[in-house]
Amino acid sequence: MGIFAGHTAITVSNLEKSLEFYIGLLGLKLSNDFGGGFIDASLTTGISGSEQKFVLLATDDGLESIELFEFRGCEQKKPSEFANHVDFFSSHVAFMTDDIERTYNRLVAAEVKIDVPLMEVQGWKFAYVYDPDGYLVELVAK
DSSP: OOOOOOOEEEEOSOHHHHHIIIIIITOOEEEEOTTSSOEEOHHHHSOTTOEEEEEEEEOTTSOEEEEEEEEESSOOOOSSSSOOTTOTTOOEEEEEESOHHHHHHHHHHTTOOEEEEEEEETTEEEEEEEOTTSOEEEEEEO
């Protein structure tokens, strides 16, 4: 018995806009759209009348890596507009890429907000960018 990588789940304010970022710009693939529409979320949120829509995205190797949730009928909260490395709440999702320069340049061309520009430290190439909701996304050269 072992433990294996699963996925990271985040709540987004606009699922379609987030799909443009994660699929359109980063190149992830839609793995499951769980019916495609909003469903009752009152058991999850504890708020009667709330709804949720969510998708699961996979990397090129087929591994499901991120699940995006959009809620309506309840307030979506986040401590600040953009996550910062020093914020206690601020975790990030990381994706490895075999062409970090091309991926990074595509994000720059799309005017994605950059936190840490593409750099190399001790043999590691990486960059941090923000998704449409201000979550940190790390790109790491494979």
